[in-house]
Amino acid sequence: MKGSAEIICVGSELLLGDIVNTNAQFLAQELAQLGISHYYQTVVGDNPLRIQRAVAIACERSRLLLFTGGLGPTPDDLTHETLADFFDAPLAERPAVIADIQQKYERRGRTMAASNRKQALLPQGADVLPNPAGSAPGIIWEPRPGLVLMTFPGVPKEMHVMWQTTAVPYLQDEGWAADPIYSRTLKFWGIGESDLAEQVNHLFNRDNPTVAPYASQGTVKLRISARAASEAAAIALIEPVADEILKLAPGPYYGSDDDTLASVVGDRLRQTGQTLAVAESCTGGGLGHMLTAVAGSSAYFMGGIISYDNAVKIGLLGVSPSVLDTLGAVSAPVAEQMATGVRARLGTDWGVGITGVAGPGGGTAEKPVGLVYIGIAGPEGQVSSQAYRFGNLRGRDWIRHLSCCSALDLLRRSL
């Protein structure tokens, strides 16, 4: 290990609170994975003097400075200019970068703006850190012996791909990374973080591998991380712990690492050669959108009907008007009829129906905001449904998100 890293995020929008600093979190996680120590993060605005002051401080206490932001084409994008100034290096226009930006614009049928030329002005002596996902490249630069700077755009997607494709191999090759950390993340749906944590509490004080709980978007995750010289050695450490956890919470576990509820459902459908269609009311297409986020989903997902209006439920899905009248659109029979209706209409093995009160209006004492019914119709003609009460604490988007994920989870358990 050569020394510790520091993350410096440049952008007045961070100081104004316009955006939350997910870039710092991403880089922090990645540094931990690589075993690179990191003790400070700094946020500074688009101001050359203050950027220089932050750099001066960081040089004194850290050896690897990771910058995000300030690489865009507008006049307030100042990171490269300011770094060149601080380290007394002239800026030089890189013809290869200009050509690359031009090509990217042309591929989209557009012309490069004159202001984009600025993005090709990089400090002399710095290597280009290519940006395959956008116009602004970053740099990898050692302006003083033992001090390495890397710059990334503030756009998370661009930053992520630049990090993975260029920065990580560089850091590994140049000896910045310690024994790497390998990890496996187990993912659970339908169990609370504290409930899961209580069941596996005795594993949290382990040293190698460590076990740490996270929750995001309703999925609860347990990350098992092992530090080891090889991946095989790490797996040997991780496996027994993973097995023990899965014995404790077998039902809610749905997958690992890059698995999503939609990809797991898709894998099972593909294995059995079965097909799926969806009927969505309150989610308005969100379930179909999640399912089709998986590349290759056309192998098992035929499509669906967004029956936002009751007339569509009746006309296209064959939901009974009298059931709609007597029980209302948000009811178990309607969810089931939507599921059977879309299954029949699209000729699939499986059908899913979602109907609920997403709010903020439309709730009653009997059917409050957050009440959602999900129906599942299967290949043998079997139909079932389940009621969910998501409450109204976190709003419409959250209720819709939980509805889609719960439908996938219910389907997963039915397949």
Added chain:
Amino acid sequence: MKGSAEIICVGSELLLGDIVNTNAQFLAQELAQLGISHYYQTVVGDNPLRIQRAVAIACERSRLLLFTGGLGPTPDDLTHETLADFFDAPLAERPAVIADIQQKYERRGRTMAASNRKQALLPQGADVLPNPAGSAPGIIWEPRPGLVLMTFPGVPKEMHVMWQTTAVPYLQDEGWAADPIYSRTLKFWGIGESDLAEQVNHLFNRDNPTVAPYASQGTVKLRISARAASEAAAIALIEPVADEILKLAPGPYYGSDDDTLASVVGDRLRQTGQTLAVAESCTGGGLGHMLTAVAGSSAYFMGGIISYDNAVKIGLLGVSPSVLDTLGAVSAPVAEQMATGVRARLGTDWGVGITGVAGPGGGTAEKPVGLVYIGIAGPEGQVSSQAYRFGNLRGRDWIRHLSCCSALDLLRRSL
């Protein structure tokens, strides 16, 4: 204004990337609202020496230091201890704080743990910043003339209520707050950040109001911010600049502040009493999901058909099998037939059809990944379509996102 603020977030979980720093964003927004300048944010781990180093730096450049984190009962919660040490003040146990914590535990039928006593040890001379939502209080402390420290727990809910109930009144009473900043954000679709920036370049060097560009999720934003004693005075500063910008880029402008493409489309449909249905292939329901993210969208959005499979395009939307055979599913006629088909099927005024190659597979030289056709069918029977080439730089999710937004934008311009 007495001076500028600095946010110092203490917690090793931030350095490990286990959580995203929403506390910094909250405080940043609040400071902007109060008109208190704020130029730096620092994140540091639960380490006394590094906390002290961060404080030493902050004292030199800022006058109001806002700390979050490190107030809990566990041994790694060190903020108050470290600050007392740095400013050479003894820690003193506050009996009133102990009594308050005891009472809170009793109300929940629990007994205060011995470790909670630590939370009542505060630097001598500091005022208690009460925590109505949890056990750990913060402090308001002027350890040196003109230098004020405030500490908050890391738990966002506790921090927020402490900020609102005690910190904000204190800052206003003590003259820290300046004229507040009011801002209006103009939102644009279908124009690049650099292209828009070039058109309004002469406005970027203004002082009050300021104009700053941002881009997120394909939307380009210009934020006009005015510092003024009243909202009316701020509006008087903002309006002429907004008018000038809108004269320069009238087409791509779609709304301000909380407007979304979907809400703007919805507003227009509601005004004219017209209805809408969607037919989605590569977006799989994403457009419907965006439209129904708007509360009250049932007034104009009837639903749609997710025609992922060609059989659904033919069977439910009436797309011509021979056109599918000869031109393929990703073609202008299919997009148009999907739009007219769903309009007819659901009996709406407007219909939208989306078909494209979202990738990563399925692209050809003639129809590359990122090629998307959007069809619009209108109330007079008029039909049109547009081809988009989004390229393959940023992947499947991004192509699908751009497709949905472009469909909304095309519809907005058609309404």
